[in-house]
Amino acid sequence: MSEITTTDQASRYAKSLEANTWAQEIMPGGVSSPVRAYKAVGRIPVTIKSGDKATVTDIDGNIYIDYVLSYGPLILGHTPEPAAAAMSKVLRSGWSFGMPTELESQLAQTIVDAVPAIDLVRFVNSGTEAVMSAIRLARAATVRDKIIKCTGCYHGHSDSLLVQAGSGATTLGVPSSPGVPAQITAGTVLIPFNDIPTAEKALAENDIAALVIEPIAGNMGCIPPQENYLQTLRDLCDKHGTLLIFDEVMTGFRVAKGCAQSIYNITPDLTCLGKVVGGGLPCAAYGGREDLMRKVAPDGPVYQAGTLSGNPLAMAAGLSTLETLFSTDAYAKLESIGNALEIGLKKIASDAGVPVYTTRVGSMIGLFFSDSPVHNYEDAVACDTAKYSTFFSVMLDQGVILAPSAFETWFVSTEHDQAALDVTFAAAAKAFAAVAAM
Numbered sequence: 001m002s003e004i005t006t007t008d009q010a011s012r013y014a015k016s017l018e019a020n021t022w023a024q025e026i027m028p029g030g031v032s033s034p035v036r037a038y039k040a041v042g043r044i045p046v047t048i049k050s051g052d053k054a055t056v057t058d059i060d061g062n063i064y065i066d067y068v069l070s071y072g073p074l075i076l077g078h079t080p081e082p083a084a085a086a087m088s089k090v091l092r093s094g095w096s097f098g099m100p101t102e103l104e105s106q107l108a109q110t111i112v113d114a115v116p117a118i119d120l121v122r123f124v125n126s127g128t129e130a131v132m133s134a135i136r137l138a139r140a141a142t143v144r145d146k147i148i149k150c151t152g153c154y155h156g157h158s159d160s161l162l163v164q165a166g167s168g169a170t171t172l173g174v175p176s177s178p179g180v181p182a183q184i185t186a187g188t189v190l191i192p193f194n195d196i197p198t199a200e201k202a203l204a205e206n207d208i209a210a211l212v213i214e215p216i217a218g219n220m221g222c223i224p225p226q227e228n229y230l231q232t233l234r235d236l237c238d239k240h241g242t243l244l245i246f247d248e249v250m251t252g253f254r255v256a257k258g259c260a261q262s263i264y265n266i267t268p269d270l271t272c273l274g275k276v277v278g279g280g281l282p283c284a285a286y287g288g289r290e291d292l293m294r295k296v297a298p299d300g301p302v303y304q305a306g307t308l309s310g311n312p313l314a315m316a317a318g319l320s321t322l323e324t325l326f327s328t329d330a331y332a333k334l335e336s337i338g339n340a341l342e343i344g345l346k347k348i349a350s351d352a353g354v355p356v357y358t359t360r361v362g363s364m365i366g367l368f369f370s371d372s373p374v375h376n377y378e379d380a381v382a383c384d385t386a387k388y389s390t391f392f393s394v395m396l397d398q399g400v401i402l403a404p405s406a407f408e409t410w411f412v413s414t415e416h417d418q419a420a421l422d423v424t425f426a427a428a429a430k431a432f433a434a435v436a437a438m
């Protein structure tokens with residue numbers, strides 16, 4: 001158990017507790033997205049007032065080193081000055097027109113230049129929309145209806161993808177949701193991540209429009225692809241006339257300038273982006289091969305639209321974020337901070353006698369309470385979630401905020417410095433000790 005008593009928590013989080021009571025009266029769970037309610041970790045969420053670089057501050061004035069980073073978008077930390085300046089400019093000149101702006105073309109050009117597999121790009125407002133739209137396009141292009149997804153991968157909450165969908169869905173124990181018609185998910189074939197034989201079998205009928213996958217799974221903790229897995233999927237998709245869709249909503253521009261596909265040297269047919277591409281504003285995108293993307297309306301018949309799509313504020317935030325990433329040593333920095341964090345956590349866990357399995361690709365880190373490797377969803381859900389809850393709770397009380405679910409990836413930003421790591425490691429020593437004492 002934490003050395004912090006419940007009474008201490010009540011005074012430490014007094015304003016957050018009050019804010020949560022109010023929020024619960026007027027919003028389901030008091031939140032705008034389910035994982036934020038802290039149900040999986042048995043706590044009351046803190047209510048955030050502000051963010052600065054690697055930290056957030058709650059309304060009680062508690063400061064936390066932030067490894068949530070808005071679930072990934074804030075790769076430069078909170079309130080980076082160039083993005084703030086770019087958005088301020090937009091705030092003085094108009095932030096939505098429903099008409100073309102140069103900012104859209106500038107961000108589109110930046111994406112097309114950075115990702116060779118993307119010839120054309122369409123902006124949308126969320127990762128959910130990006131993947132949903134890419135799948136519509138794939139179905140239209142192949143004149144097939146079925147899709148394949150991996151168990152534990154999350155591709156947003158659209159109907160056909162809300163099957164065994166990782167993090168939020170996993171944590172809440174609702175692998176699929178009421179309200180999703182069975183005939184819609186009937187066309188979604190599930191295969192385990194990192195498993196070739198099931199992929200072979202699922203593709204063999206030649207009736208699959210698209211195989212959609214997170215190239216680095218990030219919604220069941222962080223699970224990198226095993227050697228040759230993605231290349232084999234690429235080859236199998238080619239053989240069976242199935243389009244390969246990389247959902248890089250989490251990995252896109254987080255793990256590399258060319259996204260995860262550049263690390264593994266795979267060319268997907270379509271790529272979905274989100275999170276980092278909008279720098280923390282609602283923005284996502286899908287793009288890919290010209291012959292496919294020309295099928296999107298109005299060049300082609302595949303309808304997809306959005307009132308606020310490509311809005312100037314989001315374009316400015318995204319463009320500034322990518323420009324900073326591409327013009328500085330950001331990725332080297334992220335690699336070194338991520339590496340130091342992973343090594344530090346492993347050592348502290350080992351010193352405390354707590355078996356953990358860690359994974360990492362750049363600034364995405366997975367920490368699993370498991371004494372064996374984690375390569376897929378089955379391995380991930382076998383991990384000890386009670387241990388994670390204790391760990392999470394002590395970390396929070398010690399000033400380190402993590403995602404309130406054992407199935408989320410840790411993110412670091414370029415603003416996570418040695419001082420932030422020192423606070424994290426001091427907190428982790430107490431948190432792992434509390435887990436060891438369970």
Ligand SMILES: *Cc1c(COP(=O)(O)O)cnc(C)c1O
Pocket residue numbers: 125126127128129131154155156157214218219247248249250274275284
């Ligand atoms: C976050 C995420 C989504 C959904 O994006 P939203 O903007 O939350 O709709 C889709 N796919 C992946 C891989 C994600 O990490």
